[in-house]
Amino acid sequence: MTADPARTATIEGVWDLTIATPVGRIRAAVAFGREDDTLVGVASGAGEDVPLRDIAVDGAQVTWKQSVTKPLRLNLAFAVQIEGDTLEGTSRAGRLPASKVTGTRRTTPARVAE
Template identity: 65%
Template structure:
């Protein structure tokens, strides 16, 4: 089931200090779902990734713009996701995302 969530996801997180636009990569390694978040000049491993039906959760720590431990809970619907990110006792932030499509060369029909 984890292969259904794999890919590169462009996220938008609406926070009290503005919109953040990290990129999350999800893939399967040795049968486990693993991931990395890229944003604000950081590449951060995702922790405790869990997929239960269409609900995806993970944790990550960031140091920019400030040091925070984040917890994400999103619902995946095809190539879109929606949910929240929670930073400690701060109010939750709305998260939306879209999976990047494959390169045109990967999906194009072969020439005849």
């Protein structure tokens, strides 16, 4: 079965995310781009920029992992569905309950931090 191009996620660009956690809403941004045909990314929020790891696109689903140190030291795993310029899914920190993630793509171009 061939993936429908209209349903294949285009993740490249900058996304403004809202993560609904038990302690409140966290706002962050993630930027995805390509380096030598490899998808790369950086997350920015809470005064830190962290690289994204294990980025995978499967149709409209995108997954990645990242580590943060603020407000707590956590290893996060994201799984989102993209539809056009919006995304929705979850972020999970270890055994903690999943947090709902929503996001919108910025319309102004931006580079992935080097």
